[in-house]
Amino acid sequence: MREILELLEKDSTLSHTTLATMTGRSVAEVSAQVEAWEKAGVIRRYKAVVDWEKVDGADATEVTAFIDVAVTPARGVGFDDVAERLSRFAEVRSCYLVSGGHDLRCTVVGPNIRAVSDFVSRKLSTIDRVQATATHFVLKTHKQDGDSFTDPEPDHRLPVTP
Amino acid sequence: MKALNTTISETPPSGIRRFFDIAAEMEDVISLGVGEPDFVTPWRIREAGIYALEHGYTTYTSNAGLAELRQLICAQLAERYAAEYAWDTECLITTGVSEGLDLALRVLLNPGDEVIVPEPCYVAYEPCVAFAGGTPVRVPTRWEDGFAVDPAVVEAAITPRTKAILIGSPANPTGAVQPRAALEGLVRLAEKHDLYLVSDEIYDRLTYDGTHTCLGAVPGARERTVVLGGFSKAQAMTGWRVGWICAPQAVAELCVRVHQYTMLCAPHVSQLAAIEALREADGDVEDMVADYDRRRRVFVKGLREIGLDCPEPGGAFYAFPSIRSSGLDSETFAERLLKAESVAVVPGNVFGPSGEGHIRCSYATALPQLEEALVRIDRFLTGL
Numbered sequence: 001m002r003e004i005l006e007l008l009e010k011d012s013t014l015s016h017t018t019l020a021t022m023t024g025r026s027v028a029e030v031s032a033q034v035e036a037w038e039k040a041g042v043i044r045r046y047k048a049v050v051d052w053e054k055v056d057g058a059d060a061t062e063v064t065a066f067i068d069v070a071v072t073p074a075r076g077v078g079f080d081d082v083a084e085r086l087s088r089f090a091e092v093r094s095c096y097l098v099s100g101g102h103d104l105r106c107t108v109v110g111p112n113i114r115a116v117s118d119f120v121s122r123k124l125s126t127i128d129r130v131q132a133t134a135t136h137f138v139l140k141t142h143k144q145d146g147d148s149f150t151d152p153e154p155d156h157r158l159p160v161t162p
Numbered sequence: 163m164k165a166l167n168t169t170i171s172e173t174p175p176s177g178i179r180r181f182f183d184i185a186a187e188m189e190d191v192i193s194l195g196v197g198e199p200d201f202v203t204p205w206r207i208r209e210a211g212i213y214a215l216e217h218g219y220t221t222y223t224s225n226a227g228l229a230e231l232r233q234l235i236c237a238q239l240a241e242r243y244a245a246e247y248a249w250d251t252e253c254l255i256t257t258g259v260s261e262g263l264d265l266a267l268r269v270l271l272n273p274g275d276e277v278i279v280p281e282p283c284y285v286a287y288e289p290c291v292a293f294a295g296g297t298p299v300r301v302p303t304r305w306e307d308g309f310a311v312d313p314a315v316v317e318a319a320i321t322p323r324t325k326a327i328l329i330g331s332p333a334n335p336t337g338a339v340q341p342r343a344a345l346e347g348l349v350r351l352a353e354k355h356d357l358y359l360v361s362d363e364i365y366d367r368l369t370y371d372g373t374h375t376c377l378g379a380v381p382g383a384r385e386r387t388v389v390l391g392g393f394s395k396a397q398a399m400t401g402w403r404v405g406w407i408c409a410p411q412a413v414a415e416l417c418v419r420v421h422q423y424t425m426l427c428a429p430h431v432s433q434l435a436a437i438e439a440l441r442e443a444d445g446d447v448e449d450m451v452a453d454y455d456r457r458r459r460v461f462v463k464g465l466r467e468i469g470l471d472c473p474e475p476g477g478a479f480y481a482f483p484s485i486r487s488s489g490l491d492s493e494t495f496a497e498r499l500l501k502a503e504s505v506a507v508v509p510g511n512v513f514g515p516s517g518e519g520h521i522r523c524s525y526a527t528a529l530p531q532l533e534e535a536l537v538r539i540d541r542f543l544t545g546l
Contacts, residue, residue, distance in 0.1 A: 022456035160182035160195035162285045
């Protein structure tokens with residue numbers, strides 16, 4: 001059954017019929033299992049991987065930044081309350097507690113550099129116990145979540161071979 | 163001008179060539195005619211090849227090939243299939259199974275020796291026997307039997323001149339995996355009639371319904387069997403041209419002798435990449451095999467749904483459906499399908515007379531293309 005999750009993680013458009021054929025199970029069995037996963041929150045949702053540069057052009061694409069945040073931990077909650085507060089902003093696409101020089105690493109997205117900078121200086125830095133931030137703007141995406149954003153390698157095979 | 167070599171002049175060009183020429187001219191062709199993986203060589207292997215080039219590994223190696231590579235091959239044969247070969251005296255590295263086959267046949271055959279070749283089979287088997295001075299003797303297999311070799315049929319073809327039996331399993335073009343009983347039957351025949359066995363096991367890792375049987379590990383086979391293997395299919399390394407022979411010492415030594423005078427050695431960079439493939443790329447191989455298996459299930463089911471009987475291919479990456487219900491012969495079917503729907507397949511008869519009434523479809527093709535090909539073949543069948 002793990003195989004079905006791995007397949008859906010790569011391509012969530014696969015139909016239950018195809019999944020059933022691929023894994024040698026009945027369609028009913030696959031449908032019931034997928035539904036159970038959806039209910040249990042194992043499958044949280046389905047989404048597409050979009051290369052926005054191809055849609056909007058490189059100049060018009062929204063800006064992504066990795067923001068490292070140093071936080072003073074508090075008794076009882078550690079970093080959790082600050083992390084949760086940060087995560088509630090729609091601009092914050094991901095938020096991790098990490099080891100190293102800072103405590104939280106966030107991915108923040110905005111329409112342009114100014115908007116991201118404003119978000120950092122006005123919202124993020126002003127949260128209680130946030131001591132310092134370091135902002136790294138993304139200049140180019142080569143690979144994201146296992147998907148390469150460069151052009152696929154051409155098929156060099158001859159059309160008919162023995 | 164004096165006549166050129168008679169044997170070679172009289173060997174017809176591969177029947178695949180004609181379809182290549184037609185398909186190469188067309189646009190928007192979905193090719194199911196490709197006998198190689200659609201995966202590019204896994205990056206870690208390519209990276210090892212690049213490293214080897216950067217660091218100047220551009221020289222010859224020893225004739226038999228890099229010791230480390232031969233050690234790894236023999237260790238894995240022992241571990242996977244309980245086939246025991248001494249890496250230093252019974253194993254050599256070739257430029258693919260193609261060279262391995264040529265070497266084995268040249269070493270085994272004297273002029274006029276007969277080699278029994280169950281068909282349908284890979285297109286090079288019969289010509290390679292002929293080029294080595296032997297006479298190929300075809301033995302049919304039937305799709306009703308899943309193309310399993312019937313030892314009784316093979317025995318009926320044995321004459322005092324018979325020297326060897328040449329078999330490929332899992333097979334190109336049928337995808338058939340020989341049942342262990344059939345292989346054991348061939349070994350009994352070989353013992354009874356004092357024959358050699360040449361076993362092309364290039365698709366050994368691509369088996370989907372159970373594990374592969376290495377012919378060299380079947381009791382009684384070892385002393386009379388030449389096992390051929392390589393990296394082209396499972397590791398997606400066709401263009402690197404690297405394979406191996408494992409055989410009893412007397413045979414292996416003579417194979418090295420021909421190889422040292424003709425090929426000298428397999429490409430150094432390819433051998434280093436092959437070492438990386440065996441050391442580090444098992445996970446990549448398993449992922450690719452799992453992917454082929456899923457496509458196989460979808461494609462074979464699809465063929466059956468559009469009315470083409472298809473024996474279950476247990477290995478390699480080919481389906482070999484029957485097209486008899488169309489009323490067309492293989493050649494006509496393939497040509498008309500290509501022209502009408504731009505789907506390239508290989509007519510089954512190019513692999514031997516028992517392949518007539520079939521087409522070879524490679525499912526080493528991305529799933530959306532396989533699904534589109536099924537739609538087109540269905541439309542073609544409906545329009546007949």
